[in-house]
Amino acid sequence: MLEMNGQFDERLPLYEKVAGKISFLIEKGTLRPGDKVPSIRNLSKQMQVSINTVKEAYSLLEDRRLLEARPQSGYYVRARLPELPAEPVVDRPDINPAEVSLSKVYQEVMMDFHDQNLLQLGIAVPNIDLLPVEKLHRMLAREIRRFPTQAVSYDLPPGNLRLRKQVAQRLLLSGCTLSPDQIVITSGCVEAVVLSLRTLCKPGDAVAIETPVYFNFLQMIEDLGLKALEIPASPRGGISLEALEYALERNAGEVKACIVLSNFNNPLGSKMSDEDKQRLVQLLDGHQVPLIEDDIYGDLSYSDDRPSVAKAYDKTGNVLLCSSFSKTVAPGYRVGWIAAGRYQKQIERGKMLGSVACASPPQLAIAEFLANGGYDHHLRSIRRVYARQAAQMGDAIGRAFPEGTRVSRPQGGFVLWVEMPEGVDSILLYKKAKSHGVAIAPGSIFSVDGKYRNCIRLNAASWAPAVEVAIDTLGKLAAEQLNSSSR
Ligand SMILES: Cc1ncc(COP(=O)(O)O)c(C=O)c1O
Numbered sequence: 001m002l003e004m005n006g007q008f009d010e011r012l013p014l015y016e017k018v019a020g021k022i023s024f025l026i027e028k029g030t031l032r033p034g035d036k037v038p039s040i041r042n043l044s045k046q047m048q049v050s051i052n053t054v055k056e057a058y059s060l061l062e063d064r065r066l067l068e069a070r071p072q073s074g075y076y077v078r079a080r081l082p083e084l085p086a087e088p089v090v091d092r093p094d095i096n097p098a099e100v101s102l103s104k105v106y107q108e109v110m111m112d113f114h115d116q117n118l119l120q121l122g123i124a125v126p127n128i129d130l131l132p133v134e135k136l137h138r139m140l141a142r143e144i145r146r147f148p149t150q151a152v153s154y155d156l157p158p159g160n161l162r163l164r165k166q167v168a169q170r171l172l173l174s175g176c177t178l179s180p181d182q183i184v185i186t187s188g189c190v191e192a193v194v195l196s197l198r199t200l201c202k203p204g205d206a207v208a209i210e211t212p213v214y215f216n217f218l219q220m221i222e223d224l225g226l227k228a229l230e231i232p233a234s235p236r237g238g239i240s241l242e243a244l245e246y247a248l249e250r251n252a253g254e255v256k257a258c259i260v261l262s263n264f265n266n267p268l269g270s271k272m273s274d275e276d277k278q279r280l281v282q283l284l285d286g287h288q289v290p291l292i293e294d295d296i297y298g299d300l301s302y303s304d305d306r307p308s309v310a311k312a313y314d315k316t317g318n319v320l321l322c323s324s325f326s327k328t329v330a331p332g333y334r335v336g337w338i339a340a341g342r343y344q345k346q347i348e349r350g351k352m353l354g355s356v357a358c359a360s361p362p363q364l365a366i367a368e369f370l371a372n373g374g375y376d377h378h379l380r381s382i383r384r385v386y387a388r389q390a391a392q393m394g395d396a397i398g399r400a401f402p403e404g405t406r407v408s409r410p411q412g413g414f415v416l417w418v419e420m421p422e423g424v425d426s427i428l429l430y431k432k433a434k435s436h437g438v439a440i441a442p443g444s445i446f447s448v449d450g451k452y453r454n455c456i457r458l459n460a461a462s463w464a465p466a467v468e469v470a471i472d473t474l475g476k477l478a479a480e481q482l483n484s485s486s487r
Contacts, residue, residue, distance in 0.1 A: 013304050014049055015056035019064075021047075022057065026066055026077055035077045037067060063388040065395070085398040087235050088268075088406040088419035088455070097206035097227035097251060098448045100218050105427055105445055109215075112439040119470050120459065122430075122439040124214075124266055124415050126327050127461040130382045135373055136330055140365035147364060154357045157348040159185025159337075163367035167337050170370065174298060175312030176321070176339070184338050184347050185358050188331075189296045192322035192338035193259065194220055195354070196292045199346045200257040200320075201226050208247060208258040208289070210239045212417070212446035212455070214266045217259055228448050229255060235408040235417060238262065238270035241279055248287045255289050263307045264297035267417045267446055267457040269410025277310040281319060290343070291319045297413035299328050299379055302387035307412075317342030325366055327413075328379065333362035386414045389463040396468055397458075400475025402482050414461040419443075420454045423485040424478045429456065432477045438470045 025031045038046065040054045047054075058075050061067040067075045113123050144151045158164060164180035171178050186192040201207060203225030209217055211230035221228050229247055233239045239260055248255055260280065262272045272280070284291045293310050301307055311321040320343055324336030335358070340347040351357075369375060393416055394407045401420060408417040420426070426442035433440050443455025456474075 015053045015060065016303055016305070018043070018047060018049060018053060018057035019060045022061055023064070023066060031077050033077050033079050036073075037075045037077065039074055060384070063384050063391075065388070065391050085394070085401075086406045088408055088417055097229040097254060100222040100226075100228050100448050105430070105442060106215055106219070109430075109439075109441055109445060112434070115439070117437060118434065118439040119437055119466055120439050121467070121470060122441040122457075122459065124327075124457075124459055125331060125461065126382075126414065127385075129462075130385060131330060132369070132373065132378055133330075136333075136365060136369055139368045139373060140361055143364035143368050144361055151361050151364060153360060155185075155360045155363060156357050157184055157351040158344075159183075159358055160360070160363035160367055162371070163335070163363045164337070166367050166370035171339070173306045174295070175308035178339050182339050182341075182344060184340060184344065184351055185363060186322075186324075186336040186338055186351065187334045187355065187358050188326055188336040189294060189322050189324035190216060190220075190336070191351075191355075192320075192324070192336050193217065193292055193294060195338065195347050195350045196290075196320045196322065196340070196343070197221075197224055197226070197257060199340075199343050199350055200290050200292075202256075205256040206251060206254045208244060208255050210260060210265065210268075211448075212267055212443065212452050213259075214261065214294075215441075215445045218445075218448065227254075230448060233265065233268060233270060235268045235270050237276060238265055238268070238272040239280070241276060241283060244280075245283055248283070248289065252287070255287070257290050257292055258284055259292045259294065260310065261294045261297070262310050263295055264300060264410055264412035266297065266413065266415055267441075269408040269413055269415060269417060271307060271411055272310070274308055277308060278313040281310050281313040285316055285318050288318075290341075293319055293321045295321060295323045296327055298323065300383055300386060300414065301412040302383055302390075303411070304380060304383070311339060311341075314341060320347070328382070329366065329369060329375075330362075333366060334358070335362050335366045383412075386412075386461065390414060390416060390460045392463050393458065393460040393467070393471065396471040397475070400472045402475070402479045405478070414459060416458045416460050417443075418456050418458060419452075420456070420478050421482060422454050423482045424454050425481065426453055426456045428481060429474070429477055433470075433474055436470075436473050436477070438473060440474065 044051045044054045068078050069075055109122055164183045167183050168178050168180045206227040206229045208229045210233040231244045295309050311319045319341055321339040397407050404421040406419040430442040441457040443452030444450040
């Protein structure tokens with residue numbers, strides 16, 4: 001009989017709990033590499049769960065590269081457990097607001113996306129092969145036929161009611177009880193964040209952001225004439241609340257908004273705990289600084305347990321929650337939304353002024369997909385693939401990159417943050433990599449003043465032999481740089 005201790009979150013689905021218990025035994029060395037694990041039938045008896053639950057759990061552990069199936073023999077602990085490189089350590093920035101001036105490299109990285117000859121590891125786009133393309137387009141055609149006049153008319157802010165109802169229903173899973181009237185449909189998540197910044201700030205104001213941060217936020221801050229106040233974040237738990245508190249006190253009155261990616265941050269992959277989300281909301285409330293929460297990756301948790309959002313703890317309407325279906329369903333449909341709390345009317349007005357309305361057909365299609373397209377089923381399958389691929393890419397980086405390289409271990413999303421030894425210059429690496437047909441995102445574009453020069457962000461949304469070769473090439477190029485700098 002297996003002795004299984006370890007604490008597990010009771011809300012997890014049963015198969016995750018079973019998988020968690022087996023991982024616990026592997027972690028503690030009770031089950032060692034090469035050991036046979038109990039047969040599906042035995043474990044189902046021992047744990048009094050169904051055969052299917054154990055099958056699901058074992059398949060999850062295969063995805064996590066802890067178990068391997070041997071034909072006719074059963075499941076074994078992998079002889080070589082993934083040896084993940086250490087996680088990155090992120091620098092502490094100055095806690096003073098700074099003007100943003102993004103480099104030419106940023107423009108170049110954005111332009112790379114148009115180059116069909118490059119293997120795209122630099123931009124955080126989902127794997128198109130994992131999107132429900134056929135089904136979505138069928139639904140789009142059907143919805144246009146069903147609602148011909150609505151499809152060609154303005155759907156004025158707050159936007160399509162059926163879609164807002166679907167979004168409100170799904171928000172229950174993130175811990176929010178909101179009515180459709182508290183949601184505005186936007187053109188992607190980017191528009192939701194821009195509308196928020198325009199509503200909350202005027203030129204010269206400061207915005208607190210995590211560092212490193214998704215570079216488009218820096219671009220927005222620059223374009224709106226704002227200043228960025230960079231707050232350190234860790235690859236595990238996200239923004240440092242102590243540093244944020246200190247920075248808010250030092251810059252009292254100057255900070256007019258704070259942008260946080262609470263779940264599976266881009267680029268670090270961090271996820272804040274529920275306690276920290278609650279503390280964040282209270283801290284910002286106390287300083288009367290609105291929170292712009294970007295939860296675009298929240299649905300891509302590697303476990304089936306959808307994390308909560310900070311908005312769930314918002315009692316005063318101080319949180320503007322922004323998201324979209326760009327990472328999960330169709331970036332090209334440009335369907336996003338915002339639950340803007342006490343700023344709802346201003347956001348509706350801003351949307352109306354800026355673009356009158358979002359295109360109607362994509363709203364109809366996404367509403368139908370959420371209602372009848374099997375969105376949850378779709379999420380379950382893509383989450384698994386992304387979890388497996390992030391682990392595969394992390395492993396490959398560990399093998400190919402110079403000693404001392406660190407890699408994030410996200411629990412959701414599909415980007416990896418790679419911190420190489422100090423002697424590697426990621427801009428040089430970026431240029432060299434392009435000459436080998438590979439596009440990457442150099443670390444310096446994720447901060448105000450070119451920090452993270454020895455870091456890169458990679459997109460792990462696809463795993464194929466060409467990607468494996470690219471990782472190998474990047475590792476060799478990084479090692480060459482180190483060797484030539486030590487000569
Ligand atoms: C954190 C974050 N927010 C927003 C976006 C863009 O979202 P959308 O395409 O829905 O405007 C991205 C895309 O990379 C992102 O990573």
